[in-house]
Amino acid sequence: MSRDELTKIILPEDKMPKFWYNVQADMPTPLAPGLHPGTKKPLIPADLQAIFADGLIAQEVSTERFIEIPKEIREEYKKWRPSPLFRAHSLEKALDTPCRIYYKYEGFSPVGSHKLNSAIPQVFFNKMQGIKRITTETGAGQWGTALSLACKRYDIEAMVYMVRVSYNQKPYRRIFMEMYGATCVSSPSTLTESGRKALAETPDTPGTLGLAISEAVEDAVGREDTKYSLGSVLNHVCLHQSIIGQEVKLQMEMVDDYPDIVIGCCGGGSNFAGIAFPFIPDKLKGKKVRLLGVEPAACPSMTKGVFAYDLGDVAGFTPLLKMYTLGHNFVPSGIHAGGLRYHGESPLVSQLYHDGLIEATAVMQNDCFSAAQLFAQTEGIIPAPESSHAIRAAINEALKGKEEGKAKSIVFNLSGHGHLDLAAYDNYLSGKTEDVEFPEEALRESLKTLPQV
Numbered sequence: 001m002s003r004d005e006l007t008k009i010i011l012p013e014d015k016m017p018k019f020w021y022n023v024q025a026d027m028p029t030p031l032a033p034g035l036h037p038g039t040k041k042p043l044i045p046a047d048l049q050a051i052f053a054d055g056l057i058a059q060e061v062s063t064e065r066f067i068e069i070p071k072e073i074r075e076e077y078k079k080w081r082p083s084p085l086f087r088a089h090s091l092e093k094a095l096d097t098p099c100r101i102y103y104k105y106e107g108f109s110p111v112g113s114h115k116l117n118s119a120i121p122q123v124f125f126n127k128m129q130g131i132k133r134i135t136t137e138t139g140a141g142q143w144g145t146a147l148s149l150a151c152k153r154y155d156i157e158a159m160v161y162m163v164r165v166s167y168n169q170k171p172y173r174r175i176f177m178e179m180y181g182a183t184c185v186s187s188p189s190t191l192t193e194s195g196r197k198a199l200a201e202t203p204d205t206p207g208t209l210g211l212a213i214s215e216a217v218e219d220a221v222g223r224e225d226t227k228y229s230l231g232s233v234l235n236h237v238c239l240h241q242s243i244i245g246q247e248v249k250l251q252m253e254m255v256d257d258y259p260d261i262v263i264g265c266c267g268g269g270s271n272f273a274g275i276a277f278p279f280i281p282d283k284l285k286g287k288k289v290r291l292l293g294v295e296p297a298a299c300p301s302m303t304k305g306v307f308a309y310d311l312g313d314v315a316g317f318t319p320l321l322k323m324y325t326l327g328h329n330f331v332p333s334g335i336h337a338g339g340l341r342y343h344g345e346s347p348l349v350s351q352l353y354h355d356g357l358i359e360a361t362a363v364m365q366n367d368c369f370s371a372a373q374l375f376a377q378t379e380g381i382i383p384a385p386e387s388s389h390a391i392r393a394a395i396n397e398a399l400k401g402k403e404e405g406k407a408k409s410i411v412f413n414l415s416g417h418g419h420l421d422l423a424a425y426d427n428y429l430s431g432k433t434e435d436v437e438f439p440e441e442a443l444r445e446s447l448k449t450l451p452q453v
């Protein structure tokens with residue numbers, strides 16, 4: 001079959017990558033160290049041991065190019081991996097573009113997103129250490145769902161703090177987590193000191209990921225049997241997600257194609273890192289491939305933030321990370337893409353953006369919903385509101401290609417499906433979804449509270 005006849009590009013199970021790719025081995029500028037929030041001195045592994053399992057800390061600081069994926073994890077991965085790469089023939093036709101558009105479908109996982117790629121290894125390494133309980137935060141609920149399933153697979157208790165605005169918008173996600181035996185509460189909650197403080201100060205707060213992280217970390221450090229788990233941002237999470245881009249490279253080889261541009265939406269940065277980082281070595285060797293991260297105009301950490309040390313959470317429990325940030329006190333408007341409402345960006349993505357190896361753009365919520373609707377009507381899949389940001393950027397690139405008469409090859413990460421986000425689409429269809437102007441003044445105020453380093 002010729003390249004243009006294929007719609008599903010399926011990598012056989014035995015070709016699934018056996019190693020994660022670690023971009024830290026290839027970065028032109030090494031990562032600035034994380035700092036202790038109290039002493040502001042570079043972190044030592046012991047600082048992280050109160051919250052993370054040892055196996056994950058080793059991955060966090062590793063500069064080995066390839067790290068073997070344990071066989072037990074590969075066996076779990078096989079339930080949904082390798083994930084299909086689709087050629088978006090119908091979307092191309094609707095856009096009347098000469099460009100070839102491909103999407104990597106991570107919504108094929110049992111929980112509906114890429115998040116399980118990291119939840120399984122994170123829980124696995126906790127299990128190896130005898131941990132009995134894991135706490136976490138979740139925005140839209142995709143990460144919480146993934147962690148809940150992973151915990152059940154390894155017989156560990158899961159406690160999920162879900163950002164209030166999403167908890168109210170997406171009640172089915174809570175039920176999804178409870179089906180896997182997890183406990184899910186709205187954040188801020190009355191269970192933690194940080195939650196009670198936030199509720200006392202702003203009773204009607206929509207909540208933020210930064211605050212939910214504070215609650216989950218506070219809960220974990222208070223108990224011997226418990227560790228904390230983060231669904232994005234950190235190096236080990238980007239490492240786990242690298243299986244996505246490695247598969248894409250093999251799948252593109254199968255159709256004798258190579259991307260001109262690779263696109264992913266950016267919350268904390270992990271699904272973008274996952275699809276984009278495996279292309280960095282090629283780029284460093286001179287290949288012309290653009291790597292584009294897409295963030296919401298309501299929470300544009302790279303395109304409007306500053307590159308500075310900041311806290312990963314609101315209460316100040318997490319290490320200081322050098323990253324693009326809007327300031328840990330920034331409260332983004334309650335957009336439906338709850339998974340993109342994080343004030344910072346992964347330090348790895350941030351450093352590579354700073355060094356000009358990746359690009360970033362910000363898009364408005366309604367433009368994403370219209371892209372999602374066109375995608376649903378052509379390709380059939382209703383995307384997660386987060387993923388619709390990548391779709392919007394891919395469509396814009398395809399239309400630009402048409403204007404310039406260039407047949408570019410465009411690959412984007414469809415990080416998840418939106419089957420439990422129908423209330424958001426209902427809002428959009430009835431014209432109730434607002435594009436809020438970015439609050440420059442709130443950003444200035446928030447940046448004033450960046451820690452002095």
Ligand SMILES: Cc1ncc(COP(=O)(O)O)c(C=O)c1O
Nearest residue numbers: 142232267268269270271339416
């Ligand atoms: C479907 C989906 N895509 C993307 C994201 C953004 O996270 P990240 O930038 O870590 O991939 C989320 C986060 O919740 C998500 O649920």
